Ligand SMILES: O=P(O)(O)OC[C@H]1O[C@H](OP(=O)(O)OP(=O)(O)O)[C@H](O)[C@@H]1O
């Protein structure tokens with residue numbers, strides 16, 4: 001499939017690469033300000049958060065550590081299964097550490113709500129969430145989010161790490177899928 005073919009699968013571009021980079025730089029400034037003088041560990045949630053982690057981390061002008069977790073709640077479809085499983089745990093002991101979880105989207109809130117309590121039970125100094133996107137109308141669980149890029153409508157989005165059936169993660173922009181892709 002060539003690149004123009006992939007772009008034509010998008011019905012609407014919500015955020016361009018330039019807009020995403022600018023917003024991540026602002027979020028990095030906010031996080032730097034809030035954790036000034038503190039040790040900081042950012043935790044990316046595989047696989048979707050790879051792009052956000054890479055670009056957010058490089059927007060920081062301070063030292064920080066990075067670790068990764070993989071959890072599963074979506075399978076191959078567009079609906080959360082509601083069951084969260086850890087597929088890869090942290091390599092870092094987070095007791096006494098300030099942790100910021102980094103993800104690309106909060107949809108139902110199930111994943112991050114579960115993950116926040118899981119990490120909080122390990123005795124960190126603090127746990128906060130940074131997400132590029134959030135769908136307020138889709139939330140089923142309360143999630144306390146400290147840093148949000150944008151609130152978006154309740155539509156399935158792809159690109160910049162977000163996939164549909166493992167495709168479209170490598171798009172630079174974020175957009176909604178054309179209906180012909182689902183049918
Ligand atoms: O708020 P929720 O409804 O729980 O959805 C949010 C989760 O869904 C996505 O991950 P996904 O399970 O699609 O895995 P992936 O990152 O490997 O694509 C995203 O990265 C979040 O972790």
Ligand code: HPA
Nearest residue numbers: 107155156157158162163
């Ligand atoms: O809208 C979405 N797109 C891709 N992956 C997702 N995981 C949760 N919500 C979404």
